[in-house]
Amino acid sequence: MEAPLKLVAITNCPAGIAHTYMVAEALEQKARSLGHVIKVETQGANGVENRLLDSEIAAADYVILAIGRGLNEEDRARFAGKKVYELPISQALKNINQIFEQLPTHSKLFAADSGVRLGNQEVRQGSVMSHLMAGVSAALPFVIGGGILVAIANMLVQFGLPYQDMSKGAPSFSWIIESIGYLGFKFMIPIMGAYIAWSISDKPAFAPAFIVCYLANDKGLLGTQSGAGFLGAVVLGLAIGYFVRYFRKVKLGKALQPLLGSMLIPFITLFVFGVLTYYVVGPFMASIMDGLLHFLNTIPPSMKLGAAFLVGAMLAFDMGGPINKTAWFFCFSLLEKHIYDWYAIVGVVALMPPMAAGIATFIAPKLFTQQEKDAAGSAIVVGATVATEPAIPYALAAPLPMITANTLSGGITGMLVIAFGIQRLAPGLGVFDPLIGLMSPVIPFYAVLAAGLALNITLIIVLKGAWLKHSARKLAAKQDVAHEI
Known part of the structure; x- marks a missing residue:
């Protein structure tokens, strides 16, 4: 291609750490070497950076999507009507030369609802793994923030500061910091389950999944020795997500339809899965986690x-x-x-x-x-x-x-x-x-x-x-x- 091109691109990967930024840099370097103009939006662990403007997308000759966790509906709508070259981000680095050579022949006209994919992605949008990674990504800040606070509390105690809980009067600062940190560990499970369900069927699934996953890990309410843990969050998050996805297709008429997402879905989903979790799913998953923990603690x-x-x-x-x-x-x-x-x-x-x-x-x-x-x-x-x-x-x-x-x-x-x-x-x-x-x-x-x-x-x-x-x-x-x- 002799004439310089105007290009825009998006890079993302499941973890949002290394691949996202390495591929963005590689695309920028290769485009400059060929005389093209490119802007790359990264969707990584730091959120969306270098966001593409509507005017930049409209002026672009081609769109390059090097993605590992798919695109949401908003992103697909942004590129409607554009010539899009899409490939798995895992293939981008080793095929960086071919990307630019194949733009005219391998790009496809992008429709907002097409979800077109060229090749097999590591984490394909809409797959079970993509929903799990959405849950993990949401849970990470909880465990990172909580873990660092727990570590700081332990360091303070090692430096000689007192450690005293509320049973002995006013709690010490180290105890307060540690308790706040452990809240991160406590809530990362329901957050993970909630975001798995949200990834599948959006906001109506979020609250029921959060509450039910919290219930599944409350040993006091369930009367079990262990909570359902991550396994429970995965099972319940997926189950609630798909349940709500099909529930949203119900047609209730003009008068009741607006109440479906805001009231009926959360109420009925919470009732059904709350009862199931209390009597069946919670105790069953807890017994599995008990077995796993026992195995890990007694393994030769x-x-x-x-x-x-x-x-x-x-x-x-x-x-x-x-x-x-x-x-x-x-x-x-x-x-x-x-x-x-x-x-x-x-x-x-x-x-x-x-x-x-x-x-x-x-x-x-x-x-x-x-x-x-x-x-x-x-x-x-x-x-x-x-x-x-x-x-x-x-x-x-x-x-x-x-x-x-x-x-x-x-x-x-x-x-x-x-x-x-x-x-x-x-x-x-x-x-x-x-x-x-x-x-x-x-x-x-x-x-x-x-x-x-x-x-x-x-x-x-x-x-x-x-x-x-x-x-x-x-x-x-x-x-x-x-x-x-």
Whole structure:
């Protein structure tokens, strides 16, 4: 394409952390190199940034959508009538050149209600996983804020401040801070269930799901030893969401129809699922959670280490992909039950692939391209704050050695985390977690991280070196054959 184009784009990913901004930067750099004008709106963890104006969309020749969690109805309406090139954000980095080459041939006219998708997304809009990620995204601020407050309270006590609850008179400041923090853990479950239901069928489902999920985790009301936990939030959030979706299709006539969403749906949904939860769903889910907690608390050490290897390997395998998120979700879901050692595996292993790749480029620069060397500093810094995605370009360049190195070192490091009794209270700031009280004990954390990084770097250098030599020999053999012919 010779003439410069006016382009607009949106990037988003399920977590809203690394992929969202990495792809936005890549699109901007490539567009500038081709002489095009582009503006990219990012829909990440910080909310919508660099929002596209209606006038900019109207003037654009093409719209690029690199998305991992779909678009809402408002966004689809914004691009109605535009030529849209849509692809999964997981494919954007490795196909950045093809995106611009294929704009004329692969773009499709976008209708507001078309929901057109080109290819399979990691988290497809309208899928069950997209609804679950909506719930997780809503719950994260609760557990992050609450976890940091609990950590601060523990630090204050360690510094010598008194810890006294209300039963002994006026409560101490450390107790107040800790109690506020634990409210975050308490409400993250009903918030998650409410946003899962809201993602499926909008506002009418929100209040019933919140109240019912709160009920399912109130041991006093249910008379159970444990609440339904994250599992209950998932089941009830999905059930209420789909129930309300079909309920909204009921036609009641002009007089009663306005009352459907504001009164009838919340009342009937809350009544039906409230009763079901009290008598059936709540106790049943609570018994399942009791069984899971009992298993985790009584699992033999050898089995626990084996499970830790599996979790660590899954976290490192696809660097923010579906396997990584499955392991992350399992570990994260245990925080509400005050089980912190499994989430500590996330806090260590998620740091390693990007940091190890970046450090390895400085130790063995001959194994990496100039582009990989230029990205090394960013990979180390971003990776240190628990965003695994910066390791993806390194893995794409040499999949077999890089993924093997990451997976093996991640599994072994997961075992070390459990063996040393490391715990993590909540999501935080990666390598700085011990300094703000979210990760403990401090010295074992840094020792295990250093050991894991050393192993990961060593495996990268050894395996990638062997892989490059093997590739060079194969290329030389092909050239010899071609020369003989």
